[in-house]
Amino acid sequence: MREGAQLTQGETGNRYDVFHTDCPARNVVDHVxxxxxxxxxxxxxxxxxxxxxxxxxIQGVSEKMLAQTLRALVQDGLIWREVEPTTPPQVTYGLTEFGQDLGEPLTDLFDRITQRLSPHSAG
Structure with a gap:
């Protein structure tokens, strides 16, 4: 059983106003x-x-924070969650197409940072 939502822009074709506090896109940006x-x-x-x-x-993340983060990202449609009905249940997570799309620029960002980071900057 996979769970995950996908945000859509609505029928009007208007862009989201990410600077407005009630904007659903702002919530996704906050979660990402x-x-x-x-x-x-x-x-x-x-x-x-x-x-x-x-x-x-992910070193340093608590189980509680990871569970909260995963719940938000599943709700945003960035990752999917699959539960296998075993005892105990086995839960697997993966990127949706939307999550893969957002992951590409994040990977590019990380690559640029690590390529330009001098050895003296680490730490």
């Missing part, structure tokens, strides 16, 4: 750029991962 949102998207760019694999790939 949250402390853990970027790391989740980057971690899932190559492989689908189970919850604990994802937690282990």
């Amino acid at each position: 750029t949250s402390r853990w949102g970027i790391w989740v998207l980057i971690s899932l760019r190559s492989n689908d991962l189970r919850f604990y694999e994802l937690r282990d790939s």
Whole structure:
């Protein structure tokens, strides 16, 4: 069973006003750029991962914060969640097409940062 929503722009074709506090696109931007949102998207760019694999790939994230971040990103339609009916249930996460689309520029950003970062800047 996969879960995930997809934001659409609406029938009028108007652009979202991301500077308005009630804009749904602003919520997605907030979730993507949250402390853990970027790391989740980057971690899932190559492989689908189970919850604990994802937690282990992102050093410093608590289970509570990871669960909250995943819930928001699933609701935004950036990642999907699949639950296998086993005991205990196995939950796998992966990027939706929307999440893959957003992950590309994030990967480019990370590549540019790491290429230009001098060894003295780290730390």
